[in-house]
Amino acid sequence: xxxxxxxxxxxxxxxxxxxxxxxxxxxxxxxxxxxxxxxxxxxxxxxxxxxxxxxxxxxxxxxxxxxxxxxxxxxxxxxxxxxxxxxxxxxxxxxxxxxxxxxxxxxxxxxxxxxxxxxxxxxxxxxxxxxxxxxxxxxxxxxxxxxxxxxxxxxxxxxxxxxxxxxxxxxxxxxxxxxxxxxxxxxxxxxxxxxxxxxxxxxxxxxxxxxxxxxxxxxxxxxxxxxxxxxxxxxxxxxxxxxxxxxxxxxxxxxxxxxxxxxxxxxxxxxxxxxxxxxxxxxxxxxxxxxxxxxxxxxxxxxxxxxxxxxxxxxxxxxxxxxxxxxxxxxxxxxxxxxxxxxxxxxxxxxxxxxxxxxxxxxxxxxxxxxxxxxxxxxxxxxxxxxxxxxxxxxxxxxxxxxxxxxxxxxxxxxxxxxxxxxxxxxxxxx
Amino acid sequence: xxxxxxxxxxxxxxxxxxxxxxxxxxxxxxxxxxxxxxxxxxxxxxxxxxxxxxxxx
Numbered sequence: 001x002x003x004x005x006x007x008x009x010x011x012x013x014x015x016x017x018x019x020x021x022x023x024x025x026x027x028x029x030x031x032x033x034x035x036x037x038x039x040x041x042x043x044x045x046x047x048x049x050x051x052x053x054x055x056x057x058x059x060x061x062x063x064x065x066x067x068x069x070x071x072x073x074x075x076x077x078x079x080x081x082x083x084x085x086x087x088x089x090x091x092x093x094x095x096x097x098x099x100x101x102x103x104x105x106x107x108x109x110x111x112x113x114x115x116x117x118x119x120x121x122x123x124x125x126x127x128x129x130x131x132x133x134x135x136x137x138x139x140x141x142x143x144x145x146x147x148x149x150x151x152x153x154x155x156x157x158x159x160x161x162x163x164x165x166x167x168x169x170x171x172x173x174x175x176x177x178x179x180x181x182x183x184x185x186x187x188x189x190x191x192x193x194x195x196x197x198x199x200x201x202x203x204x205x206x207x208x209x210x211x212x213x214x215x216x217x218x219x220x221x222x223x224x225x226x227x228x229x230x231x232x233x234x235x236x237x238x239x240x241x242x243x244x245x246x247x248x249x250x251x252x253x254x255x256x257x258x259x260x261x262x263x264x265x266x267x268x269x270x271x272x273x274x275x276x277x278x279x280x281x282x283x284x285x286x287x288x289x290x291x292x293x294x295x296x297x298x299x300x301x302x303x304x305x306x307x308x309x310x311x312x313x314x315x316x317x318x319x320x321x322x323x324x325x326x327x328x329x330x331x332x333x334x335x336x337x338x339x340x341x342x343x344x345x346x347x348x349x350x351x352x353x354x355x356x357x358x359x360x361x362x363x364x365x366x367x368x369x370x371x372x373x374x375x376x377x378x379x380x381x382x383x384x385x386x387x388x389x390x391x392x393x394x395x396x397x398x399x400x401x402x403x404x405x406x407x408x409x410x411x412x413x414x415x416x417x418x419x420x421x422x423x424x425x426x427x428x429x430x431x
Numbered sequence: 432x433x434x435x436x437x438x439x440x441x442x443x444x445x446x447x448x449x450x451x452x453x454x455x456x457x458x459x460x461x462x463x464x465x466x467x468x469x470x471x472x473x474x475x476x477x478x479x480x481x482x483x484x485x486x487x488x
Contacts, residue, residue, distance in 0.1 A: 247436075248435075248440055252448070260452070260455065263456055263459060264459065267460060271462070307461070308464060309462070367463045368461050368462050398462075400458065400459070400464050400465075402466060403455055403458050404455075406465055407452065411451075
Protein backbone atom coordinates (compact mmCIF):
# COMPACT_ATOMS: atom_id res chain seq x y z
CA UNK A 1 0.00 0.00 0.00
CA UNK A 2 1.16 3.53 -0.57
CA UNK A 3 0.18 7.03 0.42
CA UNK A 4 0.75 10.35 -1.34
CA UNK A 5 2.52 12.85 0.90
CA UNK A 6 4.32 16.15 0.71
CA UNK A 7 7.60 16.51 2.51
CA UNK A 8 10.30 19.16 2.70
CA UNK A 9 8.88 21.03 -0.31
CA UNK A 10 8.78 18.09 -2.70
CA UNK A 11 6.37 15.27 -3.28
CA UNK A 12 6.93 11.75 -2.25
CA UNK A 13 4.79 8.81 -1.36
CA UNK A 14 5.17 6.23 1.33
CA UNK A 15 5.50 2.59 0.41
CA UNK A 16 5.10 0.08 3.18
CA UNK A 17 7.24 -2.98 3.50
CA UNK A 18 5.70 -6.15 4.90
CA UNK A 19 7.81 -5.66 8.03
CA UNK A 20 5.99 -2.40 8.65
CA UNK A 21 8.85 -0.12 7.62
CA UNK A 22 7.83 3.00 5.67
CA UNK A 23 9.84 3.64 2.54
CA UNK A 24 9.82 7.08 0.96
CA UNK A 25 9.34 7.06 -2.79
CA UNK A 26 10.57 10.22 -4.53
CA UNK A 27 10.23 9.15 -8.15
CA UNK A 28 6.57 8.29 -8.01
CA UNK A 29 6.06 7.94 -11.72
CA UNK A 30 8.83 5.48 -12.39
CA UNK A 31 9.84 3.63 -9.22
CA UNK A 32 8.27 0.20 -9.01
CA UNK A 33 10.87 -1.75 -7.03
CA UNK A 34 11.86 -1.05 -3.45
CA UNK A 35 14.35 -2.29 -0.89
CA UNK A 36 13.58 -2.05 2.79
CA UNK A 37 16.03 -0.28 5.08
CA UNK A 38 15.03 -2.42 7.99
CA UNK A 39 14.58 -6.04 6.90
CA UNK A 40 16.45 -6.01 3.59
CA UNK A 41 13.46 -7.15 1.54
CA UNK A 42 13.59 -6.32 -2.16
CA UNK A 43 10.01 -6.15 -3.42
CA UNK A 44 7.85 -4.84 -6.22
CA UNK A 45 5.01 -2.39 -5.74
CA UNK A 46 2.55 -3.45 -8.40
CA UNK A 47 0.44 -0.38 -7.80
CA UNK A 48 -2.48 -2.30 -6.34
CA UNK A 49 -1.42 -1.64 -2.80
CA UNK A 50 0.37 -4.92 -2.28
CA UNK A 51 4.11 -5.50 -1.93
CA UNK A 52 5.29 -8.49 -3.94
CA UNK A 53 8.41 -9.88 -2.19
CA UNK A 54 11.23 -10.88 -4.51
CA UNK A 55 14.29 -11.47 -2.39
CA UNK A 56 15.60 -10.78 1.08
CA UNK A 57 19.21 -9.69 1.49
CA UNK A 58 21.33 -11.37 4.14
CA UNK A 59 21.33 -9.33 7.35
CA UNK A 60 25.11 -9.63 7.73
CA UNK A 61 25.44 -7.54 4.58
CA UNK A 62 23.34 -4.78 6.10
CA UNK A 63 24.89 -1.34 5.84
CA UNK A 64 23.65 2.13 6.64
CA UNK A 65 24.39 4.55 3.80
CA UNK A 66 26.58 7.47 4.81
CA UNK A 67 24.42 9.73 2.69
CA UNK A 68 20.88 9.00 3.93
CA UNK A 69 18.14 8.20 1.44
CA UNK A 70 16.18 11.36 0.69
CA UNK A 71 19.17 13.68 1.09
CA UNK A 72 19.20 16.47 -1.43
CA UNK A 73 22.34 17.86 -2.94
CA UNK A 74 23.71 19.82 -5.88
CA UNK A 75 26.41 18.52 -8.17
CA UNK A 76 27.54 20.32 -11.34
CA UNK A 77 24.69 22.78 -10.82
CA UNK A 78 22.04 20.05 -10.90
CA UNK A 79 19.87 19.20 -7.94
CA UNK A 80 19.60 15.58 -6.98
CA UNK A 81 17.83 13.48 -4.41
CA UNK A 82 19.47 10.32 -3.13
CA UNK A 83 16.80 7.71 -3.84
CA UNK A 84 18.67 4.45 -3.35
CA UNK A 85 21.85 2.85 -2.18
CA UNK A 86 23.25 -0.42 -3.51
CA UNK A 87 26.05 -2.41 -1.96
CA UNK A 88 27.76 -4.45 -4.65
CA UNK A 89 30.28 -7.25 -4.56
CA UNK A 90 32.23 -8.52 -7.51
CA UNK A 91 31.55 -12.08 -8.58
CA UNK A 92 34.54 -13.36 -6.63
CA UNK A 93 33.40 -11.54 -3.51
CA UNK A 94 36.80 -9.91 -3.08
CA UNK A 95 35.83 -6.32 -3.75
CA UNK A 96 32.92 -4.43 -2.27
CA UNK A 97 31.68 -0.94 -3.06
CA UNK A 98 28.61 1.25 -2.69
CA UNK A 99 26.54 3.15 -5.21
CA UNK A 100 24.08 5.95 -4.52
CA UNK A 101 21.38 6.52 -7.09
CA UNK A 102 20.74 10.24 -7.60
CA UNK A 103 17.42 11.32 -9.04
CA UNK A 104 16.58 14.56 -10.80
CA UNK A 105 13.05 14.71 -12.24
CA UNK A 106 14.30 16.72 -15.22
CA UNK A 107 16.81 14.07 -16.25
CA UNK A 108 15.75 10.84 -17.94
CA UNK A 109 18.09 8.59 -15.95
CA UNK A 110 19.75 8.32 -12.59
CA UNK A 111 23.22 9.62 -11.90
CA UNK A 112 25.27 7.18 -9.86
CA UNK A 113 27.64 8.30 -7.14
CA UNK A 114 29.95 5.34 -6.43
CA UNK A 115 32.25 5.00 -3.43
CA UNK A 116 35.09 2.53 -3.00
CA UNK A 117 37.81 2.74 -0.36
CA UNK A 118 36.94 6.39 0.25
CA UNK A 119 37.25 7.32 -3.44
CA UNK A 120 34.19 8.71 -5.14
CA UNK A 121 33.09 8.91 -8.76
CA UNK A 122 30.00 10.23 -10.45
CA UNK A 123 28.68 8.24 -13.42
CA UNK A 124 25.90 9.10 -15.84
CA UNK A 125 24.74 8.18 -19.32
CA UNK A 126 26.24 10.16 -22.15
CA UNK A 127 26.51 10.00 -25.92
CA UNK A 128 29.89 8.40 -26.49
CA UNK A 129 29.62 7.84 -30.25
CA UNK A 130 32.93 9.62 -30.80
CA UNK A 131 34.75 6.76 -29.09
CA UNK A 132 35.83 3.68 -30.99
CA UNK A 133 37.15 0.48 -29.45
CA UNK A 134 40.29 -1.04 -30.89
CA UNK A 135 42.44 -3.97 -29.94
CA UNK A 136 45.91 -3.17 -28.58
CA UNK A 137 46.56 -6.66 -27.27
CA UNK A 138 49.66 -8.63 -28.13
CA UNK A 139 50.74 -12.25 -28.19
CA UNK A 140 47.23 -13.33 -29.14
CA UNK A 141 45.61 -11.62 -26.16
CA UNK A 142 42.80 -9.17 -26.75
CA UNK A 143 43.00 -5.87 -24.91
CA UNK A 144 40.69 -3.10 -25.97
CA UNK A 145 41.13 0.63 -25.67
CA UNK A 146 38.68 3.36 -26.46
CA UNK A 147 39.82 6.31 -28.51
CA UNK A 148 38.00 9.50 -29.39
CA UNK A 149 38.20 10.34 -33.08
CA UNK A 150 37.65 14.00 -32.14
CA UNK A 151 40.18 14.67 -29.39
CA UNK A 152 42.34 11.56 -29.76
CA UNK A 153 41.92 10.92 -26.05
CA UNK A 154 42.47 7.29 -25.16
CA UNK A 155 40.83 5.28 -22.40
CA UNK A 156 42.66 2.14 -21.38
CA UNK A 157 40.95 -0.99 -20.20
CA UNK A 158 40.91 -1.19 -16.42
CA UNK A 159 38.52 -3.92 -15.33
CA UNK A 160 36.05 -6.47 -16.63
CA UNK A 161 33.82 -7.99 -13.99
CA UNK A 162 30.47 -9.32 -12.98
CA UNK A 163 28.85 -8.45 -9.68
CA UNK A 164 25.96 -9.23 -7.39
CA UNK A 165 23.95 -6.97 -5.13
CA UNK A 166 24.63 -7.74 -1.49
CA UNK A 167 22.36 -5.12 0.07
CA UNK A 168 20.14 -2.32 -1.15
CA UNK A 169 17.82 0.31 0.22
CA UNK A 170 15.52 2.78 -1.52
CA UNK A 171 13.61 2.73 -4.77
CA UNK A 172 14.38 1.55 -8.30
CA UNK A 173 12.75 2.05 -11.67
CA UNK A 174 14.12 -1.24 -13.02
CA UNK A 175 14.54 -4.77 -11.83
CA UNK A 176 18.07 -4.24 -10.58
CA UNK A 177 18.49 -7.71 -9.11
CA UNK A 178 17.77 -9.58 -12.30
CA UNK A 179 20.08 -7.44 -14.42
CA UNK A 180 22.88 -7.79 -11.89
CA UNK A 181 22.84 -11.55 -12.31
CA UNK A 182 23.69 -11.40 -15.99
CA UNK A 183 25.44 -8.09 -16.41
CA UNK A 184 29.05 -7.80 -17.55
CA UNK A 185 30.76 -4.52 -16.77
CA UNK A 186 33.86 -3.18 -18.52
CA UNK A 187 35.66 -0.09 -17.27
CA UNK A 188 38.01 2.07 -19.33
CA UNK A 189 39.90 4.81 -17.55
CA UNK A 190 41.69 8.03 -18.42
CA UNK A 191 41.99 9.86 -15.09
CA UNK A 192 40.03 11.71 -13.94
CA UNK A 193 37.41 10.18 -16.26
CA UNK A 194 35.97 6.74 -16.80
CA UNK A 195 33.83 5.08 -19.44
CA UNK A 196 31.72 2.16 -18.29
CA UNK A 197 29.96 -0.32 -20.52
CA UNK A 198 27.24 -2.53 -19.07
CA UNK A 199 26.18 -5.45 -21.22
CA UNK A 200 23.11 -7.48 -20.43
CA UNK A 201 20.65 -9.42 -22.58
CA UNK A 202 22.61 -8.62 -25.74
CA UNK A 203 22.46 -4.85 -25.32
CA UNK A 204 25.20 -2.56 -24.09
CA UNK A 205 24.75 0.75 -22.30
CA UNK A 206 27.59 3.24 -22.11
CA UNK A 207 28.24 5.62 -19.22
CA UNK A 208 30.63 8.45 -18.59
CA UNK A 209 32.09 9.26 -15.20
CA UNK A 210 34.55 11.41 -13.35
CA UNK A 211 36.45 11.38 -10.09
CA UNK A 212 34.84 13.38 -7.28
CA UNK A 213 36.88 14.70 -4.42
CA UNK A 214 35.50 13.75 -0.98
CA UNK A 215 35.22 17.43 -0.05
CA UNK A 216 32.96 17.95 -3.07
CA UNK A 217 30.73 15.10 -1.87
CA UNK A 218 30.76 16.67 1.57
CA UNK A 219 29.74 20.07 0.21
CA UNK A 220 27.17 18.70 -2.23
CA UNK A 221 25.20 16.80 0.40
CA UNK A 222 26.06 18.92 3.46
CA UNK A 223 27.78 16.04 5.20
CA UNK A 224 30.79 16.47 7.42
CA UNK A 225 33.97 15.23 5.81
CA UNK A 226 34.73 13.33 8.99
CA UNK A 227 31.71 11.13 8.33
CA UNK A 228 32.99 10.11 4.91
CA UNK A 229 35.15 6.99 4.68
CA UNK A 230 38.89 7.54 4.77
CA UNK A 231 40.62 7.33 1.43
CA UNK A 232 42.72 4.20 1.08
CA UNK A 233 45.56 4.26 -1.43
CA UNK A 234 45.32 6.15 -4.67
CA UNK A 235 42.10 6.08 -6.65
CA UNK A 236 42.36 4.79 -10.20
CA UNK A 237 40.76 8.03 -11.43
CA UNK A 238 42.63 10.28 -9.04
CA UNK A 239 45.01 12.74 -10.64
CA UNK A 240 48.39 13.30 -9.03
CA UNK A 241 48.41 15.95 -6.39
CA UNK A 242 50.11 19.10 -7.61
CA UNK A 243 52.48 19.63 -4.72
CA UNK A 244 54.67 22.14 -6.52
CA UNK A 245 57.87 20.16 -6.00
CA UNK A 246 58.58 19.31 -9.63
CA UNK A 247 59.89 22.79 -10.43
CA UNK A 248 62.45 22.98 -7.60
CA UNK A 249 63.33 19.32 -8.20
CA UNK A 250 64.23 20.02 -11.83
CA UNK A 251 66.20 23.15 -10.91
CA UNK A 252 68.07 21.35 -8.12
CA UNK A 253 68.86 18.46 -10.48
CA UNK A 254 70.33 20.83 -13.08
CA UNK A 255 72.33 22.54 -10.34
CA UNK A 256 73.76 19.25 -9.11
CA UNK A 257 74.64 18.03 -12.60
CA UNK A 258 76.53 21.27 -13.26
CA UNK A 259 78.24 20.91 -9.88
CA UNK A 260 79.31 17.33 -10.67
CA UNK A 261 80.76 18.39 -14.04
CA UNK A 262 82.62 21.31 -12.43
CA UNK A 263 83.89 19.10 -9.61
CA UNK A 264 85.16 16.51 -12.07
CA UNK A 265 86.91 19.21 -14.13
CA UNK A 266 88.49 20.60 -10.98
CA UNK A 267 89.70 17.17 -9.86
CA UNK A 268 91.09 16.42 -13.32
CA UNK A 269 92.87 19.79 -13.30
CA UNK A 270 94.31 19.34 -9.81
CA UNK A 271 95.27 15.71 -10.32
CA UNK A 272 95.75 15.15 -14.03
CA UNK A 273 95.94 11.60 -15.33
CA UNK A 274 99.55 10.49 -15.71
CA UNK A 275 100.89 7.58 -17.73
CA UNK A 276 103.46 6.23 -15.26
CA UNK A 277 104.34 3.02 -17.04
CA UNK A 278 104.07 1.71 -20.56
CA UNK A 279 105.98 -1.42 -21.35
CA UNK A 280 105.76 -4.46 -23.57
CA UNK A 281 107.82 -7.61 -23.64
CA UNK A 282 107.93 -11.07 -25.13
CA UNK A 283 107.57 -14.10 -22.91
CA UNK A 284 110.38 -16.60 -22.70
CA UNK A 285 110.59 -20.07 -21.23
CA UNK A 286 111.96 -20.12 -17.70
CA UNK A 287 112.77 -23.41 -16.06
CA UNK A 288 113.67 -21.71 -12.76
CA UNK A 289 110.21 -20.17 -12.30
CA UNK A 290 107.06 -21.82 -10.91
CA UNK A 291 105.53 -20.83 -14.22
CA UNK A 292 106.94 -22.16 -17.50
CA UNK A 293 107.07 -18.55 -18.69
CA UNK A 294 109.46 -15.96 -17.41
CA UNK A 295 107.95 -13.19 -15.28
CA UNK A 296 108.20 -9.50 -16.00
CA UNK A 297 109.56 -7.14 -13.38
CA UNK A 298 109.23 -3.54 -14.41
CA UNK A 299 111.39 -0.57 -13.65
CA UNK A 300 110.58 1.49 -10.61
CA UNK A 301 108.18 4.39 -11.01
CA UNK A 302 107.00 7.04 -8.59
CA UNK A 303 103.50 8.20 -7.70
CA UNK A 304 103.66 11.79 -6.47
CA UNK A 305 100.24 11.70 -4.86
CA UNK A 306 97.62 9.17 -3.90
CA UNK A 307 94.85 8.42 -6.34
CA UNK A 308 93.07 5.91 -8.51
CA UNK A 309 95.04 3.74 -10.87
CA UNK A 310 94.10 1.91 -14.03
CA UNK A 311 96.25 -0.98 -15.20
CA UNK A 312 95.67 -2.14 -18.77
CA UNK A 313 97.18 -5.40 -20.00
CA UNK A 314 96.94 -6.94 -23.42
CA UNK A 315 98.48 -9.90 -25.17
CA UNK A 316 98.72 -11.00 -28.80
CA UNK A 317 96.39 -13.96 -28.63
CA UNK A 318 95.30 -16.10 -31.52
CA UNK A 319 92.91 -18.87 -30.52
CA UNK A 320 94.74 -18.96 -27.26
CA UNK A 321 94.57 -17.90 -23.63
CA UNK A 322 96.97 -16.60 -21.07
CA UNK A 323 96.64 -15.99 -17.36
CA UNK A 324 98.38 -12.99 -15.91
CA UNK A 325 98.99 -12.88 -12.19
CA UNK A 326 100.09 -9.35 -11.39
CA UNK A 327 101.40 -7.52 -8.39
CA UNK A 328 101.87 -3.82 -7.78
CA UNK A 329 104.55 -3.53 -5.11
CA UNK A 330 105.13 -0.47 -2.98
CA UNK A 331 108.90 -0.34 -2.64
CA UNK A 332 108.69 1.93 0.39
CA UNK A 333 106.32 -0.11 2.51
CA UNK A 334 106.36 -3.55 0.89
CA UNK A 335 102.61 -3.41 0.47
CA UNK A 336 101.44 -5.51 -2.45
CA UNK A 337 98.32 -5.18 -4.57
CA UNK A 338 97.69 -8.52 -6.24
CA UNK A 339 95.37 -9.18 -9.14
CA UNK A 340 94.78 -11.83 -11.75
CA UNK A 341 93.36 -11.51 -15.23
CA UNK A 342 92.80 -14.22 -17.78
CA UNK A 343 92.87 -13.11 -21.38
CA UNK A 344 91.44 -15.31 -24.08
CA UNK A 345 90.63 -14.70 -27.67
CA UNK A 346 89.21 -17.23 -30.08
CA UNK A 347 87.97 -16.67 -33.57
CA UNK A 348 87.07 -18.68 -36.64
CA UNK A 349 84.90 -19.09 -39.68
CA UNK A 350 81.93 -21.39 -39.48
CA UNK A 351 78.74 -21.80 -41.48
CA UNK A 352 79.67 -18.95 -43.78
CA UNK A 353 80.13 -16.52 -40.92
CA UNK A 354 83.12 -15.22 -39.02
CA UNK A 355 82.96 -15.42 -35.26
CA UNK A 356 85.12 -14.36 -32.38
CA UNK A 357 84.85 -14.42 -28.61
CA UNK A 358 86.88 -13.26 -25.66
CA UNK A 359 89.18 -10.30 -25.40
CA UNK A 360 92.89 -9.81 -25.69
CA UNK A 361 92.85 -6.75 -23.44
CA UNK A 362 91.70 -6.24 -19.85
CA UNK A 363 91.94 -3.50 -17.29
CA UNK A 364 91.97 -3.28 -13.51
CA UNK A 365 91.09 -0.27 -11.39
CA UNK A 366 92.90 0.20 -8.10
CA UNK A 367 91.40 2.56 -5.57
CA UNK A 368 93.24 5.20 -3.61
CA UNK A 369 96.82 3.98 -4.20
CA UNK A 370 99.13 5.94 -1.85
CA UNK A 371 102.02 7.99 -3.14
CA UNK A 372 105.46 6.35 -3.19
CA UNK A 373 107.81 4.30 -5.32
CA UNK A 374 106.44 1.19 -6.97
CA UNK A 375 107.29 -1.52 -9.41
CA UNK A 376 105.00 -3.91 -11.19
CA UNK A 377 105.38 -7.67 -11.60
CA UNK A 378 103.63 -9.87 -14.13
CA UNK A 379 103.64 -13.66 -13.87
CA UNK A 380 102.22 -15.06 -17.10
CA UNK A 381 100.98 -18.61 -17.44
CA UNK A 382 99.84 -20.37 -20.55
CA UNK A 383 99.77 -23.94 -21.81
CA UNK A 384 100.76 -22.69 -25.24
CA UNK A 385 104.41 -22.96 -26.24
CA UNK A 386 104.38 -19.97 -28.52
CA UNK A 387 105.92 -16.66 -27.53
CA UNK A 388 103.47 -14.01 -26.40
CA UNK A 389 103.92 -10.28 -26.56
CA UNK A 390 102.45 -8.73 -23.42
CA UNK A 391 101.87 -4.99 -22.97
CA UNK A 392 101.27 -3.24 -19.68
CA UNK A 393 100.10 0.34 -19.28
CA UNK A 394 99.56 2.05 -15.95
CA UNK A 395 97.71 5.35 -15.67
CA UNK A 396 97.74 7.11 -12.32
CA UNK A 397 94.96 9.51 -11.28
CA UNK A 398 92.71 7.88 -13.82
CA UNK A 399 89.19 9.24 -14.18
CA UNK A 400 86.84 6.94 -12.27
CA UNK A 401 83.95 6.86 -14.70
CA UNK A 402 81.96 4.48 -12.51
CA UNK A 403 81.85 7.16 -9.78
CA UNK A 404 80.55 9.73 -12.25
CA UNK A 405 77.94 7.30 -13.56
CA UNK A 406 76.82 6.49 -10.03
CA UNK A 407 76.39 10.08 -8.87
CA UNK A 408 74.59 11.09 -12.08
CA UNK A 409 72.28 8.08 -11.75
CA UNK A 410 71.57 9.01 -8.12
CA UNK A 411 70.83 12.61 -9.08
CA UNK A 412 68.57 11.68 -11.99
CA UNK A 413 66.73 8.76 -10.37
CA UNK A 414 63.96 10.61 -8.52
CA UNK A 415 63.32 13.36 -11.12
CA UNK A 416 63.13 10.84 -13.95
CA UNK A 417 60.71 8.60 -12.05
CA UNK A 418 58.59 11.62 -11.15
CA UNK A 419 58.61 12.88 -14.74
CA UNK A 420 57.63 9.48 -16.16
CA UNK A 421 54.80 9.13 -13.65
CA UNK A 422 53.51 12.63 -14.25
CA UNK A 423 53.72 12.18 -17.99
CA UNK A 424 51.86 8.87 -17.87
CA UNK A 425 49.10 10.37 -15.78
CA UNK A 426 48.93 13.45 -17.98
CA UNK A 427 48.53 11.28 -21.05
CA UNK A 428 45.71 9.43 -19.36
CA UNK A 429 43.97 12.62 -18.35
CA UNK A 430 44.37 14.80 -21.36
CA UNK A 431 45.74 12.57 -24.12
CA UNK B 432 62.76 34.37 -10.76
CA UNK B 433 64.56 33.10 -7.72
CA UNK B 434 66.41 29.94 -8.76
CA UNK B 435 66.28 28.54 -5.24
CA UNK B 436 62.55 29.21 -4.77
CA UNK B 437 60.65 26.35 -3.10
CA UNK B 438 63.83 24.40 -2.41
CA UNK B 439 62.57 24.05 1.15
CA UNK B 440 59.83 21.75 -0.19
CA UNK B 441 62.44 19.18 -1.20
CA UNK B 442 64.80 19.77 1.69
CA UNK B 443 65.12 16.12 2.72
CA UNK B 444 65.84 15.11 -0.86
CA UNK B 445 68.44 17.88 -1.13
CA UNK B 446 70.15 16.61 2.03
CA UNK B 447 70.31 13.05 0.67
CA UNK B 448 71.74 14.16 -2.68
CA UNK B 449 74.15 16.56 -0.95
CA UNK B 450 75.52 13.69 1.16
CA UNK B 451 75.93 11.54 -1.96
CA UNK B 452 77.67 14.45 -3.70
CA UNK B 453 80.10 14.80 -0.80
CA UNK B 454 80.87 11.08 -1.01
CA UNK B 455 81.44 11.48 -4.75
CA UNK B 456 83.70 14.52 -4.24
CA UNK B 457 85.71 12.73 -1.53
CA UNK B 458 86.07 9.68 -3.80
CA UNK B 459 87.19 11.93 -6.64
CA UNK B 460 89.82 13.70 -4.55
CA UNK B 461 91.23 10.51 -3.03
CA UNK B 462 90.89 8.45 -6.21
CA UNK B 463 88.58 5.94 -4.54
CA UNK B 464 86.23 3.82 -6.56
CA UNK B 465 82.91 4.05 -4.69
CA UNK B 466 81.90 0.49 -5.52
CA UNK B 467 85.28 -0.79 -4.35
CA UNK B 468 88.30 -2.18 -6.15
CA UNK B 469 87.89 -4.63 -8.97
CA UNK B 470 87.21 -7.85 -7.18
CA UNK B 471 90.39 -9.56 -8.28
CA UNK B 472 92.42 -7.10 -6.27
CA UNK B 473 93.60 -7.87 -2.79
CA UNK B 474 96.32 -6.56 -0.57
CA UNK B 475 98.78 -8.96 0.95
CA UNK B 476 102.01 -9.03 2.81
CA UNK B 477 102.46 -12.73 2.55
CA UNK B 478 105.48 -14.72 1.53
CA UNK B 479 105.09 -13.82 -2.10
CA UNK B 480 106.58 -10.45 -1.27
CA UNK B 481 109.92 -12.17 -0.97
CA UNK B 482 109.56 -13.54 -4.48
CA UNK B 483 108.63 -10.13 -5.81
CA UNK B 484 111.66 -8.63 -4.17
CA UNK B 485 113.75 -11.42 -5.57
CA UNK B 486 112.71 -10.58 -9.12
CA UNK B 487 113.03 -6.86 -8.58
CA UNK B 488 116.46 -5.75 -9.57
